Amino acid sequence: MRVVNFGSLNIDYVYRVDHFVQPGETMSAQSLQIQCGGKGLNQSVALARAGVETWHAGLIGPEGHFLKETLDRAGVHTRFVEESAGSTGHAIIQVDSTGQNSILLHDGANGRLTPDFVTAVLDQFSAGDTVLLQNETSCVEEIIHQAARRGMRTAMNAAPANEKLVGLPLEALSWLLVNEVEGAFLAGTEAPEAILDTLAARYPETTVVLTLGEQGAAAARGGWRAWGPARKTAVVDTTAAGDTFTGYFLRRALEGGTLEEALSLAAAASALAVSRPGAADAVPGYEEVLRIL
Structure with a gap:
């Protein structure tokens, strides 16, 4: 059960604010923390803490080596985390008094993945292994095509929702994970059931997972539906x-659990994560999650 995550690596500048800054407004933040981030890094940490053999593939700038060290400490293999010229990707994050967040991203090194880099990494894996993707790096389409040719399963968290998603061969995915915003962007409709129905019909061989915040999550594959x-x-x-x-x-999912079991485990882990400050630091360990199930 090996997963290689072609994932973003970001330095997060996290500002605590009373409310999100508005156009034309200048205000003082309550605090600033500099943290490890990037959806790729966070998801590699989550996989490793969930007990999955995880390899991270990505690029950092010279100031980003503490991100690689964070992955190492979480038990992620970092052989394919390499230094690139230019800056590390970073994010400006506002966290308001209710715990909601607003994020501004700069690609940095995450946008410098090349087809040669992708090939060199995937040459170290084989059919039956799994690739994980987000929409925060370059070469996403190349990775999907190569993984399919090699008989690998591919999961994609389609975030952020932007024009880069348009035209990607999402039908080749084994799993497509979206929230309400991303799902609406792809499906062209906002009602959760309609999002699931549209994406399941468009990608009949893909398991579509739709997260709905406080309302839980749902999954669809063809005509099959599950709710958590x-x-x-x-x-x-x-x-x-x-x-x-x-x-x-x-x-x-990788160990053969049902969709309901996968949704339940994921919901328990997420509940623990949101009860704590931070990003990667907030991800719980597997035994801790099992205790609340």
């Missing part, structure tokens, strides 16, 4: 909620 309720918890910071969900959902 959210777990109630005090919300401190939602930054890594979706990334934690992705890692734990894949843990159960």
Whole structure:
């Protein structure tokens, strides 16, 4: 059960604010923390803490080596994390008094993945292994095509939702994970059931997972549907909620669990993550998640 995650590696500048800054407004932040981030890094940490053998593939700038060290400490293999010229990717994150977040991204090294880099990494894996993707790096289409040719399974968390998603061969995915915003962007409709129906019909060989925040999550594959309720918890910071969900959902899916089991495990892990501040640091360990199930 090996997963190689072609994932973003970001330095997060996290500002605590009373409310999100508005156009034309200047205000003082309550605090600033500099943290490890990027959906890719967070999802690799989540997979590793869920007990999955995880390899991260990505690029950092010279100031980003502490990101690689964070992956190492979480048990992620970092042989394919390499230094690139230019800056590391970074994010400006506002976290308001309710725990909601607003994020501004700069690609940096995440945008410098090349087809040669992709080939060199995937040459070290084989049919039956799994590739994980997000929409925060370059070469996503190349990775999907190569993984399919090699007989590998591919999961994609289609975030952020932007024009880069248009035209990607999403029908080649084994799993497509979206939240309400991303799902609406891809499906062209906002009602959760309609999102699932549209994407399941468009990608009949793909398991589509739709996360709905406090309303839980749903999954579809062809005509099959599954539902998982959210777990109630005090919300401190939602930054890594979706990334934690992705890692734990894949843990159960890869070991042959049902969709309901995968949704339940992922919901429990996410509930723990949002009850804590931070991103990668908030991701719980597998035994801790099992204790609340």
